[in-house]
Amino acid sequence: MLSIKRNILLNPGPSTTTDTVKYAQVVPDICPREKEFGSLMEGLRKDLVKIVHGDTQKYTSVLFCGSGTINIDVCMNSLLPEGKKVMIINNGAYSTRAVEVCQYYGLPHIDLRFPVDQIPDMTVIEETLKNNPDIALVHTTHNETGTGILNPIRKIGALVHRYGAVFTVDTTSTYAMRPIHIEEDNIDFCMASAQKGLMSFTGLSFVVGNRKIIEESADYPKRSYYCNLFLQYDYFQKTGEMHFTPPVQTIYATLQALKEYWHEGEQAKWARHTRVFHAINDGLDELGFRQVIKPQWRAGLVSSAVYPDDPNWDFDKIHDYCYERGFTIYPGKISTTNTFRLCALGAIDKADIEEFFKVFKKALQSVHVAIPVRYGD
Numbered sequence: 001m002l003s004i005k006r007n008i009l010l011n012p013g014p015s016t017t018t019d020t021v022k023y024a025q026v027v028p029d030i031c032p033r034e035k036e037f038g039s040l041m042e043g044l045r046k047d048l049v050k051i052v053h054g055d056t057q058k059y060t061s062v063l064f065c066g067s068g069t070i071n072i073d074v075c076m077n078s079l080l081p082e083g084k085k086v087m088i089i090n091n092g093a094y095s096t097r098a099v100e101v102c103q104y105y106g107l108p109h110i111d112l113r114f115p116v117d118q119i120p121d122m123t124v125i126e127e128t129l130k131n132n133p134d135i136a137l138v139h140t141t142h143n144e145t146g147t148g149i150l151n152p153i154r155k156i157g158a159l160v161h162r163y164g165a166v167f168t169v170d171t172t173s174t175y176a177m178r179p180i181h182i183e184e185d186n187i188d189f190c191m192a193s194a195q196k197g198l199m200s201f202t203g204l205s206f207v208v209g210n211r212k213i214i215e216e217s218a219d220y221p222k223r224s225y226y227c228n229l230f231l232q233y234d235y236f237q238k239t240g241e242m243h244f245t246p247p248v249q250t251i252y253a254t255l256q257a258l259k260e261y262w263h264e265g266e267q268a269k270w271a272r273h274t275r276v277f278h279a280i281n282d283g284l285d286e287l288g289f290r291q292v293i294k295p296q297w298r299a300g301l302v303s304s305a306v307y308p309d310d311p312n313w314d315f316d317k318i319h320d321y322c323y324e325r326g327f328t329i330y331p332g333k334i335s336t337t338n339t340f341r342l343c344a345l346g347a348i349d350k351a352d353i354e355e356f357f358k359v360f361k362k363a364l365q366s367v368h369v370a371i372p373v374r375y376g377d
C-alpha cells in the first residue's frame with residue numbers, strides 16, 4: 001500500500017481518515033443492484049443503529065446519498081402531519097438550517113431562538129409547547145457545530161414526549177464520537193453522515209429512528225420525491241436496496257470505518273476525542289485565546305476562539321501558513337462575533353495537536369500577531 005500524505009483536518013468534517021479506510025474504496029467495479037452489495041448494506045444499516053445502542057427491532061436506519069444536510073431536509077419534510085407545526089429549538093447555525101428547510105417547504109413552524117452562547121431555556125420551551133398544542137415535531141441540534149455548545153437533548157426530549165410530539169435531533173457532529181443512547185436520550189430520530197464521527201467519506205448520510213413513527217408517516221403529505229423518509233424506508237424493506245444509486249465507494253469505505261470503530265471501542269474513541277479536545281483548549285489557553293462557549297457547556301468536540309484585537313491578525317494568512325504544513329483550521333459560523341474553529345473529529349490524537357500548535361505559533365509570529373494574543377477590553 002502506498003502511504004498517502006497525512007493531513008490533520010481541524011475543520012468540523014470531513015475528518016482525517018486512516019489509510020485503510022482510504023484504500024477500502026479501491027474495489028472491483030460492481031453494480032450496486034447485485035445481491036453481494038445488498039447484503040453489505042443490511043449489515044451496515046444494523047451497525048448504524050447499534051452505534052446509538054438502538055434495539056434493531058424498534059429502530060432502523062435509512063440511508064441517503066448526500067451530505068449531512070440531506071438528513072435535516074428529509075426529517076423536516078417527511079415527519080410533519082397535515083395541519084401540524086414544527087418547533088425548532090434554535091441556538092446556532094445548524095438549527096437555523098432546519099428553520100430554512102421549513103421555510104423552503106412552506107412548513108408551519110416556530111423558530112424558538114436562544115442566544116448562540118446559551119443553553120435553551122427549558123421554561124420557555126415548555127411554555128411554547130403548552131401554548132401550541134398543534135406542535136407535532138420538535139427539532140434541535142446536539143452539538144451546535146457552529147460554536148461547540150452541547151444542548152441538553154435528554155431533558156428536552158422528555159419534555160417533548162410529555163407533550164406528545166416527535167423529537168428529531170441533529171447529531172451529525174456527535175454521532176460515533178460522544179456516546180448516544182437513542183432510547184434513554186429520548187430521541188425519536190437522530191442523524192449523521194459518514195465523513196464525521198465515523199471517519200469515512202462524504203456521500204453517505206443516514207437517519208436512525210423509530211420504525212413505528214416512520215410507518216405512521218406513510219400517510220403524511222409527500223413534499224419531496226427524492227428526500228422522503230417513508231419512501232426510502234419502504235424501498236429498503238421491500239428490496240434491501242436504496243431507491244436510487246447509492247454512493248458505492250463511500251459505502252465500502254464506511255464498512256471499513258465501522259470495523260475500525262468497533263475495534264477502537266466507543267469508550268476508548270470518546271476518550272481519544274476528549275484528549276484531543278483538551279490538547280486544543282490547552283494550546284488556545286496558552287496563547288491567550290478567548291472562547292465563545294463556557295467550559296461547562298462545551299460538547300467536547302469543537303472549540304470556537306474569538307479573533308484577537310490585533311491589527312496584524314489575518315485569518316487567511318494564518319490559515320494558509322498552517323495549510324501548507326498539513327494542518328487545516330476553519331472559520332467560525334457566528335454572525336455577530338469573528339471566530340475560528342478547531343475541532344477534535346477524525347483519526348488524530350494528542351501528539352498531532354501538539355505538532356499543530358508549534359506550527360500555529362509560528363504562523364502567528366509570521367504575521368506579527370502579539371503572543372499572548374490581546375483583546376481590547
Ligand SMILES: *Cc1c(COP(=O)(O)O)cnc(C)c1O
Binds near residue numbers: 068171
Ligand atoms: C456537518 C454538519 C451537518 C451537515 O453539513 P453538510 O455540509 O451538509 O455536510 C449538519 N449538521 C451538523 C450539526 C453538522 O455538524
